[in-house]
Amino acid sequence: MEETLKIIVLVKHVPDAQLDRHLNGADYTTDRAESILSELDEYALEAALQLTEAQGGKGAGHQVIALSMGPAGAANAIKKSLQIGATEGVHLKDDALAGSDAAATSLALAATVRYLSAGSPVDLILTGMASTDGETSLVPAQLAERLGLPQVTFASELEISAGRITARRDSDTHYDTIEAPLPAVVSVTDQINEPRFPNFKGIIAAKRKTIITLSLADIGVNPAEVGLSGSWTAVQNAEPRPPRTAGTIITDEGDAGIQLVDFLAAQKLL
Amino acid sequence: MANVLVFIDNQSPTLKKSSLELLTIARTLGEPVAAFNGEFNDDVAAALSSYGVTAVYRPGSADLDDYLVAPKAAYLAEAVAATGAGTVLIENSSDGKEIAARLGIKLGAGVVTDVVGVEADGGAHKSVLAGSYKTVCRATTPVSILTVKANSVTPEPAPTATTPESVTIEVPAAATANAARITGRSNKATSGRPDLLDARIVVAGGRGVDGDFGPVEELADALGAAVGASRAATDAGWISHDAQVGQTGKTVSPELYISAGISGAVQQKAGMQTAKVIVAINNDAESPVFEIADFGIVGDLFEVLPQATAEIKKRKG
Ligand SMILES: Cc1cc2nc3c(=O)[nH]c(=O)nc-3n(C[C@H](O)[C@H](O)[C@H](O)COP(=O)(O)OP(=O)(O)OC[C@H]3O[C@@H](n4cnc5c(N)ncnc54)[C@H](O)[C@@H]3O)c2cc1C
Numbered sequence: 046m047e048e049t050l051k052i053i054v055l056v057k058h059v060p061d062a063q064l065d066r067h068l069n070g071a072d073y074t075t076d077r078a079e080s081i082l083s084e085l086d087e088y089a090l091e092a093a094l095q096l097t098e099a100q101g102g103k104g105a106g107h108q109v110i111a112l113s114m115g116p117a118g119a120a121n122a123i124k125k126s127l128q129i130g131a132t133e134g135v136h137l138k139d140d141a142l143a144g145s146d147a148a149a150t151s152l153a154l155a156a157t158v159r160y161l162s163a164g165s166p167v168d169l170i171l172t173g174m175a176s177t178d179g180e181t182s183l184v185p186a187q188l189a190e191r192l193g194l195p196q197v198t199f200a201s202e203l204e205i206s207a208g209r210i211t212a213r214r215d216s217d218t219h220y221d222t223i224e225a226p227l228p229a230v231v232s233v234t235d236q237i238n239e240p241r242f243p244n245f246k247g248i249i250a251a252k253r254k255t256i257i258t259l260s261l262a263d264i265g266v267n268p269a270e271v272g273l274s275g276s277w278t279a280v281q282n283a284e285p286r287p288p289r290t291a292g293t294i295i296t297d298e299g300d301a302g303i304q305l306v307d308f309l310a311a312q313k314l315l
Numbered sequence: 316m317a318n319v320l321v322f323i324d325n326q327s328p329t330l331k332k333s334s335l336e337l338l339t340i341a342r343t344l345g346e347p348v349a350a351f352n353g354e355f356n357d358d359v360a361a362a363l364s365s366y367g368v369t370a371v372y373r374p375g376s377a378d379l380d381d382y383l384v385a386p387k388a389a390y391l392a393e394a395v396a397a398t399g400a401g402t403v404l405i406e407n408s409s410d411g412k413e414i415a416a417r418l419g420i421k422l423g424a425g426v427v428t429d430v431v432g433v434e435a436d437g438g439a440h441k442s443v444l445a446g447s448y449k450t451v452c453r454a455t456t457p458v459s460i461l462t463v464k465a466n467s468v469t470p471e472p473a474p475t476a477t478t479p480e481s482v483t484i485e486v487p488a489a490a491t492a493n494a495a496r497i498t499g500r501s502n503k504a505t506s507g508r509p510d511l512l513d514a515r516i517v518v519a520g521g522r523g524v525d526g527d528f529g530p531v532e533e534l535a536d537a538l539g540a541a542v543g544a545s546r547a548a549t550d551a552g553w554i555s556h557d558a559q560v561g562q563t564g565k566t567v568s569p570e571l572y573i574s575a576g577i578s579g580a581v582q583q584k585a586g587m588q589t590a591k592v593i594v595a596i597n598n599d600a601e602s603p604v605f606e607i608a609d610f611g612i613v614g615d616l617f618e619v620l621p622q623a624t625a626e627i628k629k630r631k632g
Contacts, residue, residue, distance in 0.1 A: 086561065147426065148419060174563060175376060182409060184428055186384070186416035195495040197383065198413060216509065217557045223383060224500035229495070235563045243607070265402025277425030283450040286442060289593070289607050293465075296600070304620025305594065306630065308610045311593055314516070314571045315538075315627065 049106040050205070052093045052169045053158060055185070056113045057083045058122040082122040085173030087240035088131070092203055092233045093171050094130045100205075106133050110112065110161065114142060114153055120256060127251035128243035134256035135161065140262055141268035146276035151187035153271050156264040158192060169210070174199060174231045183228050195225035201236045258309075317345040320400035320436070321368075322391055322414070325353035326380075328400040330362045333513050335470035337404045337463060338366040340433050344402055344472060348372065350394040350484070352379055352387060360479075364621025372397065380473060382411055382494040388417035389490030394420060397484060402437065407462040407566075409509035415460045420562060425454025429465045430515065431568065431589065442589055464514045464568050464589075503555075511541040516571045519543030520561055523576015523597065523616055526553050530620035537627040543567065545577045545588075556608055575616040579604030596620065 065138055090111065098105035111126035113119040114137040123134035137157050145153065158167060162164075172185045182198070189196035200212035200223075209233060212223045243251075267276060293308075295301060309315050318344040321336045327609065341347035348370040349363055349587060355373065363371055372394045377385050391414065405411045412428050419426040434439040437453045439461050452458065511517065518540045520531035528542070535542045543565075545560040560567055562582040572590035577583060579602060580597070587593070589609060596610035596616045603613040614617055 087336050098444070130500070147416065151420070166445035169368075171372070182412050183416040183419075183428065186413040187420050190385075190388070190417040190420040193493065193494055195383075195385065197495045198409065206463070215556065216501070219500050219502045219503060221497050223495050224498045226493065275421065278427055278452055278454050279325075280450045281438060281450050281453055281581075286447055287324070289609065292593075292605075292609040292611055294605055294611035294613065297612055297619055301596075301612045301614050302619045302623075302624075303626050305612060305619065305623045306626040308594070309571070309627075312571075314592065315630070 046209055046293060049108070050097055050100060051108045051110070051165055051167050052096065053112050053161065054086070054090050054093045054126065054169055055154070055170065055172045056086045056090065056111045056126050057071050057124045057173075058113060058119040059083045064253055065305070067136070070285055085171055085235060086122070086221050087173075088124075088128055088233050088237055089171040090129055090131060091238045091240040093169075094202075095238060096169075096203065110135055111135070112154070112157060113159075114138075114150065114157070115262045123256050123276065124251065125243065127254045128247045129241060129257070130247060130252070136255065136256050136258045137260075137264070138258055139261040139271075141272045144276065145271050146278045147183035147187055148277045149186045149271040149275040152182050152275065153182070153261070153264070153266055154188050154192035154297055156266045156269035157259060160259065160264045161310070166228065167253045168227050169205070170194075170230045172230070174232050174234050177236070182232070184296055185232055189230040192230070195233075196230040196232050197225050198232045199247070202233065203233065218246045230295065246280075318348050318398045318400040319345040319404065320350055320391075320398055320404045322350050322387075322403065322405045322411075323352070323541055324387065324406070324410070325351065325355070325359060327355060328356060329358055330629075331406075331510075331513055332470060333406050333463075333465040334395035335362070335366060336465065336468050337339050337406065338363075338368065339468050339470050340463060341402075341404055343435060344500040345431060348400065349479070350391055352390070353401070363479055364476045365438050366470075367475070367477050368479045369477050370398070370482060371479045372482045372484050376484050376597060378491070379486065384413045384497050385417060385494040386490040388414045388421060390484060390486045391418050392421040393397060393484045393486065396535070397482065401458055403460045405460065405462045407464045415462045420462075422458050423456055424458035424460050425456045426460045426462070427452045428462045429566070430461045431467045433463070442618075444584065454545050464566070464572070465516065466568050466570060466591075468573055474533060481550055487561050503557075504550045506542070507540065508535060509541045509542060511560070511565050511567060514567070514569055516540035517543045517544065517560070517567055517569045517576070517587070517590070518572070518618075519558075519577060520548055520575050521545035521577030521583075522547040522551070523577075524548060524553065525584075526551070528554050530617060530624070534573070534620045534624045534627075537624045537631075540573075541569075543572075545580075545583050574604055574608075575620060577604055578602050579607065
């Protein structure tokens with residue numbers, strides 16, 4: 046076959062959506078005490094593994110690099126990715142990154158991608174469809190813009206051939222086929238595949254894989270460009286949403302449909 | 316007054332309600348100017364003038380829709396430069412957010428997404444973490460970019476109509492050179508119902524509909540509502556994935572969300588918790604959906620929905 050693929054998968058360590066989540070401190074950053082690998086990133090990792098397996102797999106020398114930015118706990122997301130099948134892990138960790146918004150995060154990630162491209166160019170950067178917390182879909186789009194790359198979002202099918210990526214994307218009114226030259230940033234939906242679970246062999250193999258830890262100095266980023274000082278947005282004020290005022294709950298005794306319409310009429314919603 | 320640039324990406328013969336909402340907000344912040352893309356006709360021109368737009372910018376190239384967002388962001392960057400706008404308002408669709416994201420990098424401007432209200436001084440209200448916190452956010456840069464959710468304000472025409480000047484903005488040729496291009500398209504059958512993101516009312520069904528969306532659709536049609544669904548319902552193939560509301564589906568904030576046969580998992584709540592009024596119908600009194608319902612009915616949706624539909628039809632005559 047042709048050349049080997051070098052794919053970076055952005056994996057994120059997020060608060061477990063099943064637990065109560067909190068905003069902390071004067072700058073209202075998310076509390077990540079109880080965090081997990083973002084479920085949506087598992088689809089991106091699976092897509093990366095399938096793309097490389099379709100072209101000969103690990104033996105063929107393809108690289109699937111799980112990259113995460115964040116405090117010590119982010120290493121858990123990388124470890125899990127290595128167990129699932131990523132070939133390498135990279136952890137961008139620096140105290141100065143705390144409080145980074147999407148603009149600052151994308152700056153740090155862009156510098157990391159450039160750093161990782163030094164030996165051989167990166168072909169593809171894969172992400173999940175949106176992080177399950179916080180600033181949604183901005184980071185991948187901003188990363189693509191900073192690197193001057195095309196971005197294909199919400200791919201529900203993906204193919205690579207002859208230096209191009211072809212994706213299928215669904216919208217409400219149509220299905221599109223999207224093409225872009227590589228390298229590209231691609232986000233995949235939760236419809237693209239069924240992510241595999243780490244198996245015993247994977248867990249053992251992951252122990253032999255290394256996680257490279259990088260600091261801002263390693264990737265040549267000035268700490269003032271990231272974190273709260275490098276962010277272009279600020280949270281001024283945050284308060285827990287008042288619990289919705291307790292509603293009226295009735296049990297249907299044969300006329301609940303009528304009562305529903307009365308309620309809608311009273312709320313001027315008809 | 317400072318210019319406020321509203322991006323209107325129009326894909327239909329008339330302006331969407333959400334575009335009118337953006338223009339309404341723009342007037343509270345300064346002088347509204349529109350960066351327009353898509354279908355332009357007399358109705359559109361009349362709407363822009365009745366909403367007080369003082370200038371309409373249009374792209375010099377007609378092929379922006381052949382690509383994913385990047386060239387639109389390049390066009391908007393030129394429009395911001397031409398208008399000197401300090402605030403840019405964009406709709407909060409997934410495309411809208413990506414355009415905002417790229418534009419932010421081009422301009423060195425902060426982006427706030429999922430905005431539900433804007434104060435005169437630019438403070439943007441949004442809720443985060445699946446609606447569990449309400450925050451006020453602000454761009455700290457000279458230009459701020461806000462993506463605003465539909466149904467955030469009631470659209471209101473300006474007190475006096477304007478005669479907007481028309482300006483063409485050349486899109487840099489480089490904008491399309493390295494962009495992802497749409498090379499094929501096949502249309503899906505359309506339902507004729509309102510767009511889920513825009514709709515004033517959403518009626519959603521979950522696993523409880525047990526394969527039959529009929530009662531949900533009939534109530535939706537009686538109310539002029541869009542149809543939504545939980546992931547359990549879309550995964551089962553009972554309804555198209557486009558109808559999915561939630562973390563991996565659409566985020567809606569309609570005036571009324573009627574949830575039928577949905578348990579109210581966090582990932583579902585993430586997409587609908589900011590609805591103004593929530594009605595839940597579920598036959599399990601312990602279901603968590605009742606914790607967020609303004610009006611809850613413990614009952615069988617196959618009894619309650621048809622009865623409500625018949626009653627609405629009767630009252631509407
Ligand atoms: C990464 C990830 C992303 C996800 N994203 C989403 C998302 O975007 N949107 C989403 O919705 N979910 C999402 N989920 C799934 C979510 O966790 C729940 O599994 C899902 O919302 C459950 O759907 P449901 O409420 O329809 O089904 P169930 O939880 O099975 O609830 C069905 C309800 O119907 C009631 N019922 C049954 N029969 C009747 C009847 N005849 N009349 C009245 N009530 C009846 C039952 O009492 C029950 O409460 C996601 C999960 C993950 C892991």
